[in-house]
Amino acid sequence: MLKIEGLNQYYGQSHTLWDVDLHIPEGQCTVLMGRNGVGKTTLLQCIMGHQAVKSGSMMLDGADLLKASVEQRPRVGIGYVPQGRQIFPLLSVEENLQVGLPVRARNDRKIPEYIFELFPVLAEMMHRRGGDLSGGQQQQLAIGRALVVNPKLLILDEPTEGIQPNVVTEIGDIIRKLNREMGLTVLLVEQKLPFARKVGDRFCILDRGRHVAEGEMEALDDKLVAQYLTV
């Protein structure tokens, strides 16, 4: 579905991503892994258009994503749950969700019910300001908000960070459900191995800005872990 080739990115003078290739097959859940600071978030930001790309190509379902502006990317079907959640702090929970409505089809501009089934806490906190929620609640809101745009590809940057264990399990279940039952393609950045193993179909490892390994989740062995994921 998403095909990235030869991607290079710079922060000012410093070269952060080096010739990154990344293939996200349709309908699968790909987990992007790597140590702190290797450029995972940066890569996602390139996909979302928040970081300028120096060279390389990026195709979504055959269409050139690099030509799309930031605000078009959700329209072509990308939902984004950023690292650090990025909730609109002064909007209520409901309004946070409503923000994505204009992306939806004209006759279907309301928040889908299933979001509240996935995250009952959101229904409970409907009128509280997003910024007042606890970290975990915000994370759920961020996922819910990304679902409002009806994405084909859901991108999550460390969504379990700061979430209570049973909710982590739940989020895992939900990601799987979205992926397996609703057919959403998922790109997940995750540091926690057990979680990654549980939800991911495939893995993909970055190291110091380079793409160094990928494969089916089963192929992620101790050697790779030791080489790229431990300090």
Add this chain to the structure above:
Amino acid sequence: EETIKVGILHSLSGTMAISETTLKDTMLMLIDEQNAKGGLLGKKLEAVVVDPASNWPLFAEKARELVSKEKVDAVFGCWTSVSRKSVLPVFEETNSLLFYPVQYEGEESSKNVFYTGAAPNQQAVPAVDYLMDQGVERWVLAGTDYVYPRTTNKILEAYLKAKGVAAEDIMVNYTPFGHSDWQSIVSDIKKFGSTGKKTAVVSTINGDANVPFYKELGSQGVAASDIPVVAFSVGEEELSGIDTGPLVGHLAAWNYFMSVDSEANDEFIDSWQTYIKNEDRVTNDPMEAHYLGFKMWVEAVKKSGTTEPAIVQDSIIGVSVPNLTGGYATMMPNHHITKPVLIGEIQDDGQFEVVWNTAGTVAGDAWSDFLEGSKDLISDWRAPLSCGNYNVKTAKCSGQNF
């Protein structure tokens, strides 16, 4: 080719641009005309325009620039008293000439400044005389809180009391620059004026504050026949920015009105409207003052055959030129000039109709006879006295640097 440089020091931006820009244009016109007549002493006049931007320190800087850098022979400029005070030391230090065209509070006479606007005795006092004559018994002295209104009102208060007006029949009110909400004050004036005694407002309200003031008078229904307002800072130019419909009958005291019927005036208006390429442009009193100041300077230069300020300073005293109202203006030894005093009523076309005028001209008085500190002072720049503030009691010329 050598020219005679004339400096023009009027704000073209900032709060005072509204009044002063016209004076810059007037000066340019006068200089053009003079050049068309062949210039002066066989040389062309050259105007040097700078913009002191309604900023008082900048006035001093620009004045120095004109005198020291541009080497102009005379400067025509300033509107507010503070700008004049700011440049005064520069002109005194460099011993050069400034022509100041605006009515002011008096209490000044500099060797280097020629005051072609009215002193209080040429505007305020006659206006009050007129109103008294019309039966006014209660007085509101309303002004912007700065030196000109304060001094003028001080003089008027002393004058009114001397004429037997009781203290409770005088209401004094000051407002900040650019005051825009006049509701309470107009309402107070209304109340003050509703006791049965004939009441009038003497307004020294300055500049931008006038429009909202008159609008408020209009909307609270204060008609000129009930409580007339006589203003010293509202002329044709100011009226051109106000809907005059509700103001008909309110008064102003000046030494010139555009509506005055005289040949010289017709000619002046014609050349102004031609120069500025706008048939609707009005003329006003400070313009006449510049007109007079410029003519006097030209005469004085011709008389002495040089533009040297030190010499022109002496030769200009006593110079007499026709004014625009059909009389003559003479430069007095105290550097003020003689002027007729006119009272006009606002008409709905934004003009003033003269309803009263002095029989002849009045000489400007640098030092008011109604102020404790200055009633003993006189000014005479002719030798041997050569002093702007000579105390007749102590027979001393208070220490000035020259």
Add this chain to the structure above:
Amino acid sequence: MSKAFDNKSRGLDLLVETSHPRTSEILQLLSDSQLYYHKKDKRLFIITHYVTGKVAKDLQGNEQVIKKKRDFKKVTLNNKMRGQINRIQAELGLNADNPQQREAAVRDLLKDITPGTVATLKTRFLIEESKNVREMINIALAINDLKSSDDVLLSNAIEQLDGSLEQESRSALVAFVSTAQSPLLKKQAQIALKGIEDKVQYYGWLETLYFGLSLGSVLVLAGIGLAITFGVMGVINMAHGELIMIGAYTTYVIQLLMPDHIEWSILVAIPAAFVVSGLVGIAIERGVIRFLYGRPLETLLATFGISLILQQAVRSLFSPLNRSVETPDWMSGLIQINPVFSLTLSRLYIILFCLVVFVALLLVLKKTALGLQVRAVSQNRAMARSMGIRSNRVDALTFGLGSGVAGIAGVALSQLTNVGPNMGQAYIIDSFMVVVFGGVGNLWGTLVAGLSLGVANKVLEPWAGAVLAKVLMLIFIILFIQKRPRGLFPQRGRAAEG
């Protein structure tokens, strides 16, 4: 000069004495300054528009074309004569058909009650049908009766004047108290006077409140556009005042374009000013501000530059002089509630207008998709874009909205104050003060802040004077912000801190 006026004045008296049927018509013409005389033959003419080419009618209705500007001369009046005419008209008005006119006529006569007027009033009273007019005549007669020495008559007169708010009643009572012989009557008059004073004081407070609300509305109107560009979008918009100014100039231009429909020009000017200022705002946003998001302090610098440019542009385009904007008739005048309390119409409209603008804006921000998008963008631009919000469009529209509202404020201000190149500067400081005092980003805050500052200012003004009142208000704001460091209606909770 004044001699001439004295003669004219005597002429008027003569005219009245002849009780010519056209007396009142001529008086009206005089006070409307439509009466002219031909310079040569001294005949009187009626001229409605003194323009060469139009016709002048003489009193017999013969027409004559105006050929030269100086052929005719207006019959001028001075204030004394205007007073005289008013008075004569009042006496004539006593027999007018309209009861309000008759009441006004009696009220005019109160100023100077002579035996002659007493007689006229007494005759009128017999045939008068309107209750109000009879009441007014009674007051006039009572004032007259206070001069008598008959105790019963006096007591009745005092009773009649009790509660009357006419200034003349009060003066008459005050005069009576100071000279009264009978202690009993004196007491009675004092009580009546006290009652009147209390009432006057009460209305005085109402008046202060009204003045305060109207000043407050001006502050709110001036500030509310800024509450959007600055409060919501975070642009320190120093050009806000100039956007107000552009709205005011738009009003002026509209009036120039429709000189025969001044009445309606204001209604046309409101949308026009919104559009013009809005477009200028959009141009500023697209041209400059959009490069500065995330650098709020730099918007200060750039918009300060823009404000200088706009000021000078207006100076170059329209001249540095103030422009005259007329007030349509339906907006001028006042509603006289009673002799000591009246509402000026223009202010009343402005209060209402302010509320309408406020409610409209509130609805836009709270109830529309645009409103939600605006808030989302202002809180987290990058994330909003990732949710599909076209932030460019939203920014331009929002800035345009705020600017347009500033333009509307300009229309309102053109009715109250100068329309000139400096007018923007006069409002920018106050606008920021109001928005910040209310709490940045909160429209309600702006409303409450503006109105309460207006009222407080008007309460302070009588005893502190206009200058000190303003100084005290500023000190109050400084101290208030110590108590509530985020304004009247602060953003609360965790969100505001982070």
Add this chain to the structure above:
Amino acid sequence: MGVLNIVKNDRGGQIMLGVLLVITILVPLLNLFVPETNPLHVPTYTVTLMGKYLTLALLAVAVDLVWGYLGILTLGHGAFFALGGYAMGMYLMRQIGDRGVYGNPELPDFMVFLDWQELPWFWQGFDQFWFAAIMIMLVPGVLAFIFGWLAFRSRVSGVYLSIITQAMTYALMLAFYRNEMGFGGNNGLTDFKDLVGFSLQEDTTRIGLFVLSAVALAVGYLICRHLMNSRLGRVCIAVRDAESRARFMGYRVENVKLWIFVISAMLAGVAGALYVPQVGIINPNEFSPINSIEIVVWVAVGGRATLYGAVIGALLINYAKTYFTAELPDVWLFALGGIFVLVTLLLPKGVTGFVAGLKQHKEVSA
């Protein structure tokens, strides 16, 4: 040497101070010893003008200290400048003595003609230079202290702080416009004659003031640089970027802010005091909020949080003003406004940031 140590790592400062030193030595020489006919002659007019610019540059440095390093966008620093100016003005007024137009040895002219009978208490002492010199620093310092003590303790910050600083200067402006305040109202204080015995009309006095301004700027700059080199400077930046974090680390943020604010106000006061004798007038307009906003604009044009950027910005804009108001009197606001807009768009870090960027670029490509 201490001074060199302070600017050890400060290229911009070194250059700026170097140029300042050269000018300070050269200009008086060119004024006094080069004949007027020589093109190299620097007229007194120019010397005074430069002296004025230098005082404004010192003011800009004071603003940069609190805005650039502490993040306090002050829109009221003109007030401290004006207060310093008034303190100097009062001294200069008292120096006039009986040489005023009314010849009153005690009262300034404006008091005489408004019929004041005696000198108000707050004018006492200003006939002594040492007293005035103390007041020049003390008055702005105390006002800044009271204001800052209230505001910082209540944690007023951001635009709220900016607006109340603006309210402060606005209130002072209105108050000083009142004639009853006893500071000459709108006309302010003028007609100064001499300063510690030197006539203000003498060229040598003007040169002295110019040199003094240059020295004040240099000393002010070094003080600020020294402060910012210290750990205190880093705490300032920490406070600017994450105030509450600094608090949780145990720093008394309000004290840090307060002292920097007070120091900055005192520098502004000194700048004002040197400004007044050179321009010859002090009037309430100096308190006007627009003036204070302009100062911030100078700093932004020069480049924030560099100190020397403030100097460059102040000199550049004020020179541009002098130049434009003479050369383009009718349209100069277009030019000045245009500069502000363009600088913001094209040089987001101000002139110094641009130059630094150029250099970096060169280094990288080299």
Add this chain to the structure above:
Amino acid sequence: MSIISAFEQAVDRNHVYPFLVPKQAPKLDVSHNVLLYLEDITVSFDGFKAINNLNLYINDGELRCIIGPNGAGKTTMMDIITGKTQPDSGSAWFGQTINLLEMDEPAIAQAGIGRKFQKPTIFEELTVWENLELAMADDRNVWSILNARINSEQSSMLLETIELIGLQANTKMLAGKLSHGQKQWLEIGMLLMQKPRLLLVDEPVAGMTHQEMDRTAELLSSLAGRHSVVVVEHDMDFVRNLAGKDRTVTVLHQGSVLSEGSMNKVQQDPKVVEVYLGE
């Protein structure tokens, strides 16, 4: 106070006004071996009780793990201890003598309570080195920080810490440019530099790899004893690792303590399983 006595006081040059007396926290006294007392604390936001009658005691030198569902009030509890939030009722004492509720944030920090935030907060415009320098325990009044110089002892401490947090390569880098995980480490480093008596650590390992988590656990364990440490974390592996067998774990739920005891005990508590652990 009568006017006369007020006047006398005003002229008495030895009189010291209370507001002039520098607020000096009393000396820390842990004679009862308890470092932190939170008793009956309640906080509500717009009617919502975030903390409800909370009682919590931390012993001197203890390492305490606190877990609990999202929104249980863990962060709010830290806000109260560090002076950011004032509780509606209850008391908070640091040792026997220091009343935390009467002190503001800097005073509390100077008394010896350090904190790491849930969302990493560092000074983005300062370098890593400078961040750590500012955090370093030292005199904090304005005059001292103006004259502060880093001595060799402090310098080596800085270097040690930088090595410990693995940012040697980034010493001169502006902290704003670090990645999320690096910022976490930097903030831990800053906490260490502060040498607090009590460390409050809110979700230190969010965004770290497993191995880094182990290192962090090791680090925090090594601090216990000399310092008291309160750790809030959702990662159960990390908590298990940290708590070992005998350290106390507290479970917060809806603003009060749901369960307390050893990890084993807590893990088996059905209430905890239901609201928090799941499965």
